[in-house]
Amino acid sequence: MLKVNGLSTYYGNIQALKGISMEVAEGEIITLIGANGAGKTTTLMSISGIVSSRQGEIFFLDKPIHAMSPDKIVSLGISQVPEGRRIFPYLTVAENLDMGAYLRSDTENIKKDMAYIWDLFPILSQRRHQAGGTLSGGEQQMLAISRALMARPRLLLLDEPSLGLAPLVVKQIFEIIKKINTENNTTIFLVEQNANMALKIAHRGYVMENGVITMSDSSRNLLCNEAVKKAYLGL
Amino acid sequence: MMTFTEIKKSFLTSLWFMFLTFPIMVIRVNTIEKQVIWRWENMWYVGIGSFLLSFVWRYFLRRKERGNNHANEHIANMSSSIQRIFSRRRYKIPAMVAAAMTVAVFPFVMNSYQTNIMITALMYVMLGLGLNIVVGLAGLLDLGYVAFYAVGAYTYGLLNHHFGIGFWTVLPLGGALGALFGVLLGFPVLRLRGDYLAIVTLGFGEIIRLILENWNEFSYGPSGIAHISKPSLFGIKLSFSGEITYMYFLMIGMVCFTIFVVNRLQNSRIGRAWIALREDEVACQAMGIDKTRTKLTAFALGATWAGMAGVIFAAKTTFINPASFTFMESAMILSIVVLGGMGSIPGVIIAALFLILLPEYLRAFSDYRMLLFGAIMVIMMVFRPQGIIATVRRNYNFKKAEN
Ligand SMILES: Nc1ncnc2c1ncn2[C@@H]1O[C@H](COP(=O)(O)OP(=O)(O)OP(=O)(O)O)[C@@H](O)[C@H]1O
Ligand SMILES: [Mg+2]
Numbered sequence: 290m291l292k293v294n295g296l297s298t299y300y301g302n303i304q305a306l307k308g309i310s311m312e313v314a315e316g317e318i319i320t321l322i323g324a325n326g327a328g329k330t331t332t333l334m335s336i337s338g339i340v341s342s343r344q345g346e347i348f349f350l351d352k353p354i355h356a357m358s359p360d361k362i363v364s365l366g367i368s369q370v371p372e373g374r375r376i377f378p379y380l381t382v383a384e385n386l387d388m389g390a391y392l393r394s395d396t397e398n399i400k401k402d403m404a405y406i407w408d409l410f411p412i413l414s415q416r417r418h419q420a421g422g423t424l425s426g427g428e429q430q431m432l433a434i435s436r437a438l439m440a441r442p443r444l445l446l447l448d449e450p451s452l453g454l455a456p457l458v459v460k461q462i463f464e465i466i467k468k469i470n471t472e473n474n475t476t477i478f479l480v481e482q483n484a485n486m487a488l489k490i491a492h493r494g495y496v497m498e499n500g501v502i503t504m505s506d507s508s509r510n511l512l513c514n515e516a517v518k519k520a521y522l523g524l
Numbered sequence: 525m526m527t528f529t530e531i532k533k534s535f536l537t538s539l540w541f542m543f544l545t546f547p548i549m550v551i552r553v554n555t556i557e558k559q560v561i562w563r564w565e566n567m568w569y570v571g572i573g574s575f576l577l578s579f580v581w582r583y584f585l586r587r588k589e590r591g592n593n594h595a596n597e598h599i600a601n602m603s604s605s606i607q608r609i610f611s612r613r614r615y616k617i618p619a620m621v622a623a624a625m626t627v628a629v630f631p632f633v634m635n636s637y638q639t640n641i642m643i644t645a646l647m648y649v650m651l652g653l654g655l656n657i658v659v660g661l662a663g664l665l666d667l668g669y670v671a672f673y674a675v676g677a678y679t680y681g682l683l684n685h686h687f688g689i690g691f692w693t694v695l696p697l698g699g700a701l702g703a704l705f706g707v708l709l710g711f712p713v714l715r716l717r718g719d720y721l722a723i724v725t726l727g728f729g730e731i732i733r734l735i736l737e738n739w740n741e742f743s744y745g746p747s748g749i750a751h752i753s754k755p756s757l758f759g760i761k762l763s764f765s766g767e768i769t770y771m772y773f774l775m776i777g778m779v780c781f782t783i784f785v786v787n788r789l790q791n792s793r794i795g796r797a798w799i800a801l802r803e804d805e806v807a808c809q810a811m812g813i814d815k816t817r818t819k820l821t822a823f824a825l826g827a828t829w830a831g832m833a834g835v836i837f838a839a840k841t842t843f844i845n846p847a848s849f850t851f852m853e854s855a856m857i858l859s860i861v862v863l864g865g866m867g868s869i870p871g872v873i874i875a876a877l878f879l880i881l882l883p884e885y886l887r888a889f890s891d892y893r894m895l896l897f898g899a900i901m902v903i904m905m906v907f908r909p910q911g912i913i914a915t916v917r918r919n920y921n922f923k924k925a926e927n
Binding site for chain 1: 793796797799800803806807808810813814815
């Protein structure tokens with residue numbers, strides 16, 4: 290479904306991605322783990338076109354997207370939950386969700402999807418007329434995921450959804466991610482610091498170090514891998 | 525003790541002021557008789573005046589800080605209760621009727637001088653609402669707004685002068701040309717934000733003015749264009765006061781149209797995109813909002829109103845020259861938007877009427893007009909930074925995210 294080929298991204302003179310290649314199949318949950326500053330966020334930003342890459346190719350459903358503008362990429366069915374949630378603080382919860390459906394014009398289906406979200410996160414339904422900025426951290430994360438879902442993505446990019454959340458909430462969020470994957474057959478690309486949790490729900494995983502992919506395997510194998518255990522699982 | 529330190533601080537302030545104003549307030553050189561006159565008493569006036577002012581200033585500032593939320597909430601409650609009253613049907617309809625009546629009878633009750641001032645004020649309402657699209661809704665600080673105003677005015681001036689084209693034909697044309705220039709300015713500044721954007725737009729405004737001033741063959745330079753036709757009313761010949769009344773109702777119509785459009789824009793998809801873009805660009809891109817197009821639309825729409833206002837201005841004064849389109853105008857319009865409350869339609873209207881009408885009726889103090897103006901702006905920004913009427917959206921009280 291998604292194919293990345295020798296992708297290099299620079300910030301000025303700093304090379305953040307050094308020719309990475311990866312592949313995501315339809316219906317998969319894939320995870321990308323790595324230390325701080327490894328280039329995980331940059332990878333997601335390059336895929337969604339917000340940061341432009343200098344070399345390499347990205348194909349989505351066999352279409353080259355590496356030269357497309359972000360709005361085109363979203364319209365093809367890639368939606369991102371950016372790092373740090375980045376919800377709109379002055380818009381209400383419902384308006385935030387509306388922004389997620391910005392490119393869609395099928396009002397009926399948008400309503401249906403909205404109802405689905407209220408079902409998925411009942412707490413958001415109670416808060417629907419509250420400003421996004423007044424939600425708690427966990428609620429904001431739920432809102433960020435919901436907002437991305439409102440675009441009806443075929444591929445959902447999630448950047449550290451567990452960041453700064455209490456363990457119980459993290460568990461809840463991961464369960465929802467799994468649910469989204471199985472119920473809607475949405476492919477999920479999950480970037481995580483919480484490698485343990487991520488590898489438990491993912492089918493496959495990539496390990497990234499300093500802008501290079503160093504390992505790629507099924508998550509079961511990665512969970513048993515000695516190097517991964519030592520570096521990312523703290524065992 | 526608190527008051528003692530306050531007095532000390534005010535005292536130091538007054539000393540500082542006495543020192544600063546010493547050369548202009550105390551020393552006076554009589555160049556004819558080659559004498560230096562020492563006006564010591566002036567120093568005491570400055571000292572006592574600045575001491576009192578500083579003390580009062582500090583007192584209010586402290587009160588604001590101490591009862592920070594208290595006082596603020598009070599004002600917020602007040603303004604929101606005003607809004608609530610007006611949103612209630614029972615009050616809304618009589619209030620609207622009263623406003624409509626006042627508007628309708630104004631030119632017949634007041635003399636033509638006052639009606640003329642009102643027309644000018646309405647023009648600024650229109651300009652303020654137009655700039656409000658760019659600054660208030662889209663959050664793009666535009667200091668060269670007057671450039672589009674000039675484009676509109678010269679569009680009508682030149683077309684009327686050379687080809688005798690009438691007002692009603694040029695009105696939409698001026699708007700369109702304004703929009704075109706808006707896009708022209710928009711393209712190079714798309715990547716800029718905040719201060720940088722402000723500087724570039726400021727430069728753009730000056731460029732337009734300088735071109736008009738120096739390109740004699742095109743715009744007749746500083747001497748400008750005279751004898752521009754007034755708007756026609758189905759070919760009927762109007763008397764002097766009739767013309768003013770006509771202009772007044774034309775302006776009322778334009779303002780109503782502007783309010784209608786801005787209101788619709790605010791609650792539309794693109795309006796939402798502007799607000800979102802102002803809050804978080806990255807998140808907007810992740811939602812698939814086309815940053816370029818959205819920003820350009822804001823510039824173009826804002827400039828459209830300035831263009832149309834320019835056409836009306838040229839028709840009203842029948843004479844235009846570059847001196848009418850200085851940076852002062854941009855600053856004035858921006859002040860209206862900021863003072864009224866960014867993004868708030870009633871706020872902008874009140875601020876425009878206030879800022880344009882007040883100086884006219886304060887002719888007696890004309891020497892101190894700018895001083896007063898500056899003082900009001902500073903006081904407003906310190907004590908009520910959200911403007912006269914804050915947008916409802918901004919009224920949310922933020923609480924810290926709890927876990
Ligand atoms: N806007 C930027 N300008 C310059 N350098 C940047 C920028 N964004 C990221 N970088 C650099 O690129 C490298 C990769 O950053 P990236 O944000 O992709 O890391 P990450 O893997 O997401 O880290 P974390 O787990 O801390 O979020 C880092 O060295 C970072 O300093
Ligand atoms: Mg990151």
